Amino acid sequence: MSFIGIISNRKAFENIKSILKNLGNCANVIHISTTSISNIKNIRFEIIVIDEEINKFCNDQESLRNLCKKAQYVITNTDINKTNETYQYLKENSQTLITYGLNRKANITVSSISEDSIMIYRQRKIINVKGKKEDIEERRIKIKEKRNVKIYEILIIYAILSVYNDCIIKEI
Secondary structure (H helix, E strand, O other): OOEEEEEOOHHHHHHHHHHHHHOOOOOEEEEEOOOOHHHOOOOOOOEEEEOOOHHHHHHHHHHHHHHHHHOOEEEEEOOOOOOOHHHHHHHHHOOOEEEEOOOOOOOEEEEEEOOOEEEEEEOOOEEOOOOOEEOOEEEEEEOOOOOOOOHHHHHHHHHHHHHOOOOOOOEO
């Protein structure tokens, strides 16, 4: 069983966990916060998702770095984490760093947004857990009516599913 660690606010974490479960992803999803990071430093995560400012972990930078160094994939939001030392460390020391955001340099970004769908653009190839290259692609994902999901959460889910080669999602 693989572990996915998500560094985000509690509401975003619950949304992501719920959607992944509904899509059939069977990995254990664990919320990582400034209070829990010291308790989980011995868990080996397959994926670490960073959707919070890394600077919030100023007292636990070393723990965060060690978790990320041991992870096979680190997925991070470059809209909020592109200029500090830890991001540079992740860039240099992660096995595979996948970036997402609304900027043009992110690996996974958005090409268009409408009321009921979003076009996600994977700008670079990603090597999934099976060693297969996931090619550059653009995919439309419909958003179910009354689903309160944010764009960054959709990008995170898409990135995780790309890693697991499960990117056949058409609706969230």
